[in-house]
Amino acid sequence: MEFPILLNLIFELVGGLGIFLLGMKNMSDGMQAVAGNSLRRLIGSITQNRLFATTVGVLVTCIVQSSSITTVMVVGFVNSGVMALTQGVGVIMGANIGTTITGWILVLKVGKYGLPLLGAAAFTYLFAKSDRWRYWAMFLMGIGMVFFGLEIMKDACAIIKDIPDFEAWFARFTADTYFGVLKCAMVGCIMTTLVQSSSATLGITISLATQGVISYPTAAALILGENIGTTITALLASLGATTNARRAAYFHVIFNLAGVFWITLIFAWYIKLIQSFVGVDVTKMVVVDGVETFPNTVAAIAATHSVFNVANTLLFMPFVGPIVKLLERVVPGRPFKEKPRLTDLDIRILETPLLALEQSRKEILKMGDGCLKMLDWCLELMNQDEPDQALGDRLKQRERVLDSVQDEVAEFVTGLMAANVSHSTAEEGGKQLRVADEYESISDYIVNLDKFDRKLRRDGLRFTIEQREDLGRLNRQVTEYVAAIHQALIKGDRNIEVASEPAFKRIRTEVKALRRKHLDELSVGSMPPAVSVAFMASLNAYVRVRDHANDVAETIAVDR
Known part of the structure; x- marks a missing residue:
């Protein structure tokens, strides 16, 4: 040879x-x-x-x-x-x-x-x-x-x-x-x-x-x-x-x-x-x-x-x-919970980038659903004479869960983008990272709203009935705004930024009106400083929720 x-x-x-x-x-x-x-x-x-x-x-x-x-x-x-x-x-x-x-x-x-x-x-x-x-x-x-x-x-x-x-x-x-x-x-x-x-x-x-x-x-x-x-x-x-x-x-x-x-x-x-x-x-x-x-x-x-x-x-x-x-x-099931992560993300799917993006997208949609539930729970807790301890714990736990989900999504999408993927795939991954971050930020501000109310209660104070009604109305407007943007994310509606602009302006007008009304009340009557501070902080928190939701709308509106 x-x-x-x-x-x-x-x-x-x-x-x-x-x-x-x-x-x-x-x-x-x-x-x-x-x-x-x-x-x-x-x-x-x-x-x-x-x-x-x-x-x-x-x-x-x-x-x-x-x-x-x-x-x-x-x-x-x-x-x-x-x-x-x-x-x-x-x-x-x-x-x-x-x-x-x-x-x-x-x-x-x-x-x-x-x-x-x-x-x-x-x-x-x-x-x-x-x-x-x-x-x-x-x-x-x-x-x-x-x-x-x-x-x-x-x-x-x-x-x-x-x-x-x-x-x-x-x-x-x-x-x-x-x-x-x-x-x-x-x-x-x-x-x-x-x-x-x-x-x-x-x-x-x-x-x-x-x-x-x-x-x-x-x-x-x-x-x-x-x-x-x-x-x-x-x-x-x-x-x-x-x-x-x-x-x-x-x-x-x-x-x-x-x-x-x-x-x-x-x-x-x-x-x-x-x-x-x-x-x-x-x-x-x-x-x-x-x-x-x-x-x-x-x-x-x-x-x-x-x-x-x-x-x-x-x-x-x-x-x-x-x-x-x-x-x-x-092959019998194991006697303990087998899911070690909060998300359904699996690194085995990274071999097919587009399907991996679909998986991470589903997790981000769950984050949006969680934020909407938290807004409802927050309003319910504020209007209760004696806050439901279990519901309050659920609200805080949901915020911690969304923090962890955002971390898992970021790790997953970053790992996906580190591979040799197409420009469109990398762009979509970047958008998903931004949306996940915005939803996590929204959950933080919603928990802050509950914290303001709890702090007042610990000090023996509460928002007045009129303030609760004003905040409740604002909560419903913000919830509708966030829900509309979340639906647009589900459907991929790129016109959402323009379509949601009137609602964005209505919330801004409502917040300005409530601030003026609050300042007028301060000038004609006595209000505990803690209540005044908590009310203004709550208005600011709702504005931040709206702003982060608007950032999601901007992300959706960008040409794919």
């Missing part, structure tokens, strides 16, 4: 694989950026209907170009309680079908155009001013890199024929017996586990098969093993997660193990079915640049992958309910 030949083989194979994987990542990032809003709507529309959940899993995986990303995302959603286990199971089955799109992309006979496509897309990416054009270019650049990387790997695999020892070693792995099928499947599983990418293993398998280093049956058996190897990613993601998240990861393993088991039992019949289904002769040889190749195996391998996952999904779908119940019995 000549050392230079071996070195050339390693360099080309590693280089080609690296370009192939980078291309897959660019395809994924580009599609996520282009189809971001659609992706968020897809995830938000998942219902208990397992067929619909499976369809969503297929579509999402086609967009993100990775079943591993989708399954890790599902584990994260189930872990946070945003997605039920039955929904997650449906998405996981769909992800297994969606990941087969990679094989069909490689069926396109554009391998030699991979480099020109990469070059043209790279220039567009570098010089286009529109973000949307740049992300389309990133997607096309990814496709070019995938095909260029595959061509390099194919050339590397052709070198194996010049190394007798290597060729003899590969000849030991043939799927001509049941044990041989299992052995090949195990190799595929180990390879995928090591490189953490079924797409990479698929690329290597196609390269070996098209160069005639391995036969089509051997390639098909390797593909079956890759389906098992890809489950390791979700298993790793479930470590330390909640019971339901671990159940979702275990389902992924069961789904693929059971599928591979029954397919291997009918393997010989199955590969004959695939060849007749595709309608190509996998043994047909074509000489390219003096090298014998078998191009028809690419379509056969893609079909092997797709038909297996579709058939397995159809087989499992009627039994999802019983399997979920079995998992609930086999």
Whole structure:
């Protein structure tokens, strides 16, 4: 064996694989950026209907170009309680079908155009001013890199024929017996586990098969093993997660193990079915640049992958309910509360930035709901002759909770923005940080309002009936203003700043009128200084609540 030949083989194979994987990542990032809003709507529309959940899993995986990303995302959603286990199971089955799109992309006979496509897309990416054009270019650049990387790997695999020892070693792995099928499947599983990418293993398998280093049956058996190897990613993601998240990861393993088991039992019949289904002769040889190749195996391998996952999904779908119940019995819940954080945020979702932003957005909406409840509680406490101790404690506890939620959201979004994300994603993350900070500030001023009233009561004083009525009216105006802006945040209404301006001015006019009225009362009668100070401080607190809510409106109004 000549050392230079071996070195050339390693360099080309590693280089080609690296370009192939980078291309897959660019395809994924580009599609996520282009189809971001659609992706968020897809995830938000998942219902208990397992067929619909499976369809969503297929579509999402086609967009993100990775079943591993989708399954890790599902584990994260189930872990946070945003997605039920039955929904997650449906998405996981769909992800297994969606990941087969990679094989069909490689069926396109554009391998030699991979480099020109990469070059043209790279220039567009570098010089286009529109973000949307740049992300389309990133997607096309990814496709070019995938095909260029595959061509390099194919050339590397052709070198194996010049190394007798290597060729003899590969000849030991043939799927001509049941044990041989299992052995090949195990190799595929180990390879995928090591490189953490079924797409990479698929690329290597196609390269070996098209160069005639391995036969089509051997390639098909390797593909079956890759389906098992890809489950390791979700298993790793479930470590330390909640019971339901671990159940979702275990389902992924069961789904693929059971599928591979029954397919291997009918393997010989199955590969004959695939060849007749595709309608190509996998043994047909074509000489390219003096090298014998078998191009028809690419379509056969893609079909092997797709038909297996579709058939397995159809087989499992009627039994999802019983399997979920079995998992609930086999993996019992823990006897203590499993949620260590106040939010439903999960770092597993950071792999898909747009979906991560949707998660943090939901937490911020909860903060807004909490502020509105606090305004109502504050008014109720002020009007009670004897303040409800439990309600007062709940008000203070809610403020502490919002402080912690804001910290968790800030940590999550900052971690997201630290990654290589698009300009629009970074901009949206910045807006979320600002809105979370504004809501936390609103909660601080609401608690201060209750503190002013409590301090007066401790000193044996209270606001007068008329003052309570004035503050109550102001509270209702501010609450309506905050509620209108919060609804605009939910709906994404960018006209809210203009629409809410009249209410903003009414509150300002009301506060000015109450201040004048208060000063007039001071000049004609005696009022304890503590009451006067508390009343003016309360007016100022309501003004600050309005100002912070207006800042939220400004943030919403900024063009996305």
